[in-house]
Amino acid sequence: MKRPLTISSAVIKRLPRYRRFLRDLLRDGADRVSSARLGELTGYTPSQIRQDFNNFGGFGQQGYGYNVRDLYDSITAILGLDAERHMVIVGAGNLGRALAHFPWEQRDGVVVDGIFDNSPDAIGQNIGGFTVGDIDGLRAILKKLPQDVGVIATNRQGAQEACAVLVEGGVKGIWNFTTADLLLPDGVPAQNVHLNDSLHELLYRIAGGEQA
Amino acid sequence: MKRPLTISSAVIKRLPRYRRFLRDLLRDGADRVSSARLGELTGYTPSQIRQDFNNFGGFGQQGYGYNVRDLYDSITAILGLDAERHMVIVGAGNLGRALAHFPWEQRDGVVVDGIFDNSPDAIGQNIGGFTVGDIDGLRAILKKLPQDVGVIATNRQGAQEACAVLVEGGVKGIWNFTTADLLLPDGVPAQNVHLNDSLHELLYRIAGGEQA
Numbered sequence: 001m002k003r004p005l006t007i008s009s010a011v012i013k014r015l016p017r018y019r020r021f022l023r024d025l026l027r028d029g030a031d032r033v034s035s036a037r038l039g040e041l042t043g044y045t046p047s048q049i050r051q052d053f054n055n056f057g058g059f060g061q062q063g064y065g066y067n068v069r070d071l072y073d074s075i076t077a078i079l080g081l082d083a084e085r086h087m088v089i090v091g092a093g094n095l096g097r098a099l100a101h102f103p104w105e106q107r108d109g110v111v112v113d114g115i116f117d118n119s120p121d122a123i124g125q126n127i128g129g130f131t132v133g134d135i136d137g138l139r140a141i142l143k144k145l146p147q148d149v150g151v152i153a154t155n156r157q158g159a160q161e162a163c164a165v166l167v168e169g170g171v172k173g174i175w176n177f178t179t180a181d182l183l184l185p186d187g188v189p190a191q192n193v194h195l196n197d198s199l200h201e202l203l204y205r206i207a208g209g210e211q212a
Numbered sequence: 213m214k215r216p217l218t219i220s221s222a223v224i225k226r227l228p229r230y231r232r233f234l235r236d237l238l239r240d241g242a243d244r245v246s247s248a249r250l251g252e253l254t255g256y257t258p259s260q261i262r263q264d265f266n267n268f269g270g271f272g273q274q275g276y277g278y279n280v281r282d283l284y285d286s287i288t289a290i291l292g293l294d295a296e297r298h299m300v301i302v303g304a305g306n307l308g309r310a311l312a313h314f315p316w317e318q319r320d321g322v323v324v325d326g327i328f329d330n331s332p333d334a335i336g337q338n339i340g341g342f343t344v345g346d347i348d349g350l351r352a353i354l355k356k357l358p359q360d361v362g363v364i365a366t367n368r369q370g371a372q373e374a375c376a377v378l379v380e381g382g383v384k385g386i387w388n389f390t391t392a393d394l395l396l397p398d399g400v401p402a403q404n405v406h407l408n409d410s411l412h413e414l415l416y417r418i419a420g421g422e423q424a
Contacts, residue, residue, distance in 0.1 A: 012416055016409035020391055043393070079412045080419035094313040098306035102407070110411065148418055149411070173418040175411065179232055181255070191414035193407070195314070197228035199322065199361070199387065200291045202403035204224055206360060206385040207292035 007078070011052050015075050017042055018052075022072040034065035081108045086145060088171075090162040091153030092117035092125065092132045095177055099151055100128040110149075114141050118158065135165060142169025151175045152182075219290070223264050227287050229254055230264075234284040246277035293320045298357060300383075302374040303365030304329040304337065304344045307389055311363055312340040322361075326353050330370065347377060354381025363387045364394075 021041040025033055035046035042049070050060060053071070056078060060066050076082050085108075089096050092115050100115045115130050116138040117123055125132045133141070141147075142165075150166030152159050152174060159180035166174060167188055174190040176182055182190050233253040237245055247258035254261070265272060265283070268290060272278045288294050297320075301308050304327050312327045327342050328350040329335055337344045345353070353359075354377075362378030364371050364386060371392035378386060379400055386402040388394055391409075394402050 012413055013409070015416070016406070016412040019412075020408075078416065080415040081412065085415060094306075094310035098310040101306040108408070108412070110415075149414060173414050175414055189414065189417040191410055191417070193405070193410055194228070195405070196232075196320070197225070198403055198405055200228040200231075200293065200320070201224055202361060202385050202387055202401065203292040203297060203322075204227070204290065205401040205403070 007055050011055055014042075014044065014052060015079055018049075019072065019075045019079065022068055022075065025068045026072060030068050032065045033068050033071075035060065038066070084109045084111055085148040086110075087112050087149040087151060087175075088138065088141060088147050088166070089115040089151040089153060090117070090138065090166065091151075091155075091158070091177075092119075092122040092127060093153065093155075096151070096153035097127050099153060099177075100130060113145055113147065114138070117154075138165055139169060142166070142171070147171045149173055149175050151177070152180075153177045156180045219267050223267055226254075226256065226264060227291055230261075231284065231287045231291065234280055234287065237280045238284060242280050244277045245280050245283075247272065250278075296321045296323055297360040298322075299324050299361040299363060299387075300350065300353060300359050300378070301327040301363040301365060302329070302350065302378065303327075303363075303367075303370070303389075304331075304334040304339060305365065305367075308363070308365035309339050311365060311389075312342060325357055325359065326350070329366075350377055351381060354378070354383070359383045361385055361387050363389070364392075365389045368392045
């Protein structure tokens, strides 16, 4: 399957969700699935689903539906999950620790290669089988093993420095858990997970301000 | 200030970000700020910013800009952060632990009242000053102290059960960190943080599929 050059951001955001339900279907031994059934599972409309899948080639067949395996493999390839990916974590606080323990490998071939911190209290600790390294250790692993994702789980103040070391070491993208707005060179995307913003959005909705 | 009944989802998503930079400005002693300067800080265009703020009353003045304190207080009120909010966490794994340690109180008056789990290994452990309680303990605290937010940091399998106990106990909203699609009664919003989906989106972007 050819990888399309651009898929709209809205479609991309739906792909991991499709993939999750397709994986469940595979587990349950399903060979094929209709857009109607996928709609029930995902909450998207069948026409939305057909339109999304048309973006990367028509897999559906009238009266048959979609081949679950083909669809799953295609989405996996589009998301770049068909190859092993490597990830290092900077910041060995509770969040970094949680991310280091997350069973990424079991899920999608994402391998964590180490966790690093600049605090003397953290360095040398054992976290999920790793000894927390210092920043020189981070530089060394970036030299030795090319990394796809640099995770920033430091405090806000330390984020840009961590980012600079990761980018200099050649990571291809940054997964940022701090509220810092990172300065990045062109071609290195950052994906921000702002937990506080997410909580604030929930509190707004709780306060009765449902979203339009 | 009157709370508007509906603000579009896109605006709501930008409010926490505005608030974050306004807080920095307050810290730096700034009295007022122009939409141009806010644009530089947030990355939104000045006209977008003016339009967003018009949604909840015109605070800006020609040639003066916005009063930082007023704007900060208004956004704080809109997000429902002007009162203390209470939160319980279900799931005492690494993520639950990270969330229990997160300095919510310092930030926005969100108070964590406890962390609970159904695993004998977890129950009784000390996490961030709390003794991990069991599900009966969760029911008891929900009876004693009304809770705004129920955090679900269990595994996917345990999520719906945790959700049912939280909803029965009267929480006003669910902050869901699992990939489970929760069944919720009307009027109880769920905010989902799907870390895997976020990582997949980053991997897609790394693989060269920039978003349209």
